[in-house]
Amino acid sequence: KAGVTQTPRYLIKTRGQQVTLSCSPISGHRSVSWYQQTPGQGLQFLFEYFSETQRNKGNFPGRFSGRQFSNSRSEMNVSTLELGDSALYLCASSGGELSYEQYFGPGTRLTVT
């Protein structure tokens, strides 16, 4: 079974721009979660989608948004980029409605200059 894939792997953007990151979960998985990882902060939960619906949301500003498609692929969008948005963005998928075990992708490294 193919793992979780994320594209692109690396991205450089300028302050004020917007960015869209993509995540393809493991085949058959319906839950996709997004996390932001910054040095010293660990992983911070952004949001989780299950069957195209946002089921959980973290404490991030409205500039961070996401969506999930009928094939479970998910996208995350960040508008009006700030320097502090530079981070590794990870997505994780899990199978079933009540499955805790999350499988992470390799992440997208976003650098905002």
Added chain:
Amino acid sequence: DQQVKQNSPSLSVQEGRISILNCDYTNSMFDYFLWYKKYPAEGPTFLISISSIKDKNEDGRFTVFLNKSAKHLSLHIVPSQPGDSAVYFCAASASLYNFNKFYFGSGTKLNVKP
């Protein structure tokens, strides 16, 4: 709000000895806990989990202990191997309220010396 804390940013142990990684949490609603291992340039890999109805869970060389009264969990690796060198994250969820919304600690970098 750092609801899950890993107060040791790094740990160094000798191969063959025990590695003990610690994690504290503040939210008494947390009832499910996981440990992940992360190598550089890769996403975290699930290691082991424990629910609040248990105080211990074992999987091979990995054992997780949960002390609910102290809001503390620990991961024991016995015996430690050089391949265990990685960053370890603990994570917690209040499953009844926010299923799959996990709070992660900042990680502990384990170095197992040959």
